[in-house]
Amino acid sequence: MAKYVLKRVLMAVLTLLIVTCLTFLLMNAIPGNPWLSEKTPTQATIDALNEKYGLDKPVIVQLGLYLEDLLHGDFGVSIKMQKDRPVLDIITSMFPVSATIGVIAILWAILVGVPLGCLAAYKRGTWVDSLLRVICTIGISMPGFVVATILLYLLAGGIPDWKIFPTIFVGTWQSYILPCAALGFYPMCYLSRQTRTAMLDSINQEYIKTARAKGLKNRKIVFKHALRNALIPVITYLGPQIAFTLCGGFVVETVFSIPGLGRYFVQSIQNRDYPLIMGTTIFLAAFIIVMNLLVDLLYKLVDPRINLSKGGN
């Protein structure tokens, strides 16, 4: 087990390192510099600014310095959006909102999607199954902003009589409902579809035949024998879905004007605030990678077939 965890952790660190370097190099490949869009600074000013922010050294040195700073928890300072404010400070002040919405969204997606998938598999071939399939297929075909804008229009002002929720994010619990609903809709439909497939797959396994031959009741076969096995592959879909939901948050935050990290990230890209872009990317990537790691370990724990003492696979 320890060996396996170690291997996974190393892998995650490596991935994070690659993402960091990639981000850094991409940022440096951009022609021009962040000062250009300001009121045409003189060459001397540019040089001074470059020196101040360490942009005058070779790329590789800059990368090394940046990595070293990262290890000390120093993400640099914003050079444009909120001048000289530490990036980490910005992230920690903005991430909680994004995280709250993301966590609620993924939670309701799991709590609703997985049971719906089971229900569809249990009632396969009936109208319940067909209805759920239609809803879920539509759900995975609608980009996040479409769901978000439909909700925004219907329930937050577009139709005056139906205005239940605030149009602009004010931080009350009411203003969380629509973003979370919009954000969780896609993963809910996706998980429901995957659960159904996994359940049907599991139902076709031989051990289900054994269970039937034992004379177990149909309900017990489905909910004891098929479900437990079906949930194992469903867990593997969770990791990517968490990442997807977190990034889907960018759109939802934009639509609902939520002052979260996602929207800020998008704005920082538009404004070419390098340290902010890098810091946010690395932070979000780290978050996603850690989540993936946890899901991966959870998966190994749930499946007794994995011989943990021997290190996995």
Next chain:
Amino acid sequence: MEEKQKTGKLLEVKDLHVSFFTPAGEVKAVGGISYDLNYDEVMGIVGESGSGKSVEAYSIIGLLQSPGKVVGGSITLEGEDVLAKSKSEMIELRGNKVAMIFQNPMTCLNPVYTIGNQLIEALKAHDKQVSKEEAAKRAMEMLELVGINNVEKRMKQYPHELSGGMRQRVMIAMGLICHPQLLIADEPTTALDVTIQAQILELMKELQKKTHMGIIFITHNLGVVAEICDKVSVMYAGKMVEQGPVDDIFYKPGHPYTMGLLRSMPRVDAESYERLIPIEGTPVDMLNPPEGCPFAPRCEYAMKICLQKMPPYVELGDNHRAACWLRVQDQLNQQKQDKTADTSKEVSDHE
């Protein structure tokens, strides 16, 4: 294990027809087979893959999956019509009166539950009153009976922690835990290696002696049949081509297919460096089965009539019958001889 010794007919299958209704058409997987099985008797069903042997067994226990359907015939178990039973009655029957064990012990045990859990569950499905401790005790007894040691530990283990042979033992224990009258073993040794095979066969023979249940043993391995069975049915393309006591089948086979099977079986006592002779060709397409004997295209003795008409069963001995025109021909020839003999006898009587 106190089992009242019962005698007589346990299972009677009459003219069973099973079809699969696929989008491409009806596949007659089983086209009219009949046999009966007594208590304390082991019957082997032999045939190559796709000959309908498993389908036939599944229909006894009510495990046929859509699009499979029993379309004709009857199955009578201890005097009760199995096909007339409701769904819940079938659930009650399965595992209780009839148990089934499957080919691949690797995939037949649920990987995420412990052995003990799965054994106890089988018992509890039919005996609601039994307490947890009692159930666990009986499960452990059962495991000991099938020759597993260290049962307390085994009960807590997951299937993947056991070897193939061990798992098949667990499967057998699970099948027998409710003391069924009939055990259907669907190729229980095929997935195991040879030494384990022998052990499992030995175990099954032993258990059968103890419990006096009837066993239907499905296999494609004639060697296994010789080991354990009292009588044998040979199936080909959904039809029963030959049926009889095990000795008759081995020493006096009546159907060319049985002969082919025997010839393709490796023998330890082979005198020379005989080559195994495979049966040429592939089985017929079950979607459009031709008129006539399905084996005819692969049969070295095929006659014109074989291609036109399905042969009838010809009685070849006590409970030994085969469906082959060759045997009909034999019989006709015999009749002719008898007739000439009779006439000559009559003539001589007159004199």
Next chain:
Amino acid sequence: MAEKKRTKVLGSLQPDVEDILDWNNLPESAFEPASTQEKESFIQDRKSVSYWKDAWRRLRHNKVAMVAMVIVILIALFAFVGPFLVPYGYDEQIRGANNLHPWHYTLEDQARINAYMEEHNNVSNLTPDEAVEQAKAEAAARGETLSRVEEAKIRANAKSSQGSGNTKVTEADAIAALGISAKPFGYSSDELQRMANGESVFPHVFGCDTHGRDIMVRTMIGARVSMIVGICCALIVLVIGAIYGSISGYCGGKVDAVMQRIVEIIYTIPEVLIILLLGATLKPIFEEFQNSGDGPLQQLVTVLGPNLIAIFIAFGLLYWVTMSRIIRGQILQLKQQEYVTAARALGAKGGRIIKRHLLPNCVGQIVTTTFLQIPSAIFTESFLSFLGMGVSAPMTSLGSMCSDALSGLTSYPYRLFIPAAILSVMILCLNLFGDGLRDALDPRLKK
């Protein structure tokens, strides 16, 4: 032949009793040995339905998939043929057609409305959207753009000032009071005038946007961009995935192990993040490249637009992983199959096995995966465009149209919902058709 004991009693389990009586009537010739030809002709080889024919048959019977296919074809016609039928360009700003609704009032009705409004309402008052537009125009004149926060502020201001002017009678009030009903399609007053003069004018079916650009043409172009992006990305994914997967599968051993580690790492990289990043960073790089000369490559970049190329690159870098895994799996299976065949020492049959069993299995999965990449790529592209990182203006895509329309959602909801609906229907139908394709091509379901 072994000797047989003859018994007079016939089988008690006889299924074909009536036949027995006929035995004696059988002609002698019936017992002659059958010839090989006779035996062969006996097996009526089932009309061997080719794999594709069979798949097509199953696909045709799948009503949902067929309807989806028809809708996809209709959308494709809309996207590729449509722009040639509509006499407006996607970036053509039609004078006097700013903020045109997809409905119009006849000239007479308009005169009545204006008269009514003037009568009841002398104060000129701006609706929030008008205020925003005005502010935007002013900002544009200064060479700046408004951030969403500023927009929201202006809107709030306008709203409150609107409330204070309590004698206000809006156009909507006037219309309601006069009982005028709108006619379908949008026309600017200029165009209505021309029509009154007997000219025929092509209607703005979906209205026009803030800059007076015809929304229908823009939707067509947007859908076209989406489809092109989807197909190109699917092809890129197929090519890269196939190459990587087959190399990994064929080489096996250490090469395979290393390549699979790389795949694992790419698998855990948060794709959307990297795509956003690539979109943001590649854009200026390509813009510079574009301005660096006039060669064919630069032309290509101009035609595609830097952002589109960035999307392609991102897809090429990240999304091939699944495809490569599938193809590697198939190659491994192929290797194994060859081994089995060789072991059987039936060399002639190997080709047949590959042709009849393996290839269908493989091709089906690859076709399905490739096809399902299309909706997934469209999905991602719309996401990027919505965040303002898609195709560059004046070129448009469905996602950026939605993004542009977001600020005027309350007043002009159709500007967002028309492209959103087309986008969603397109992805939905592609998904449904892809599912149908998978069901049709998956030989595992074949009985």
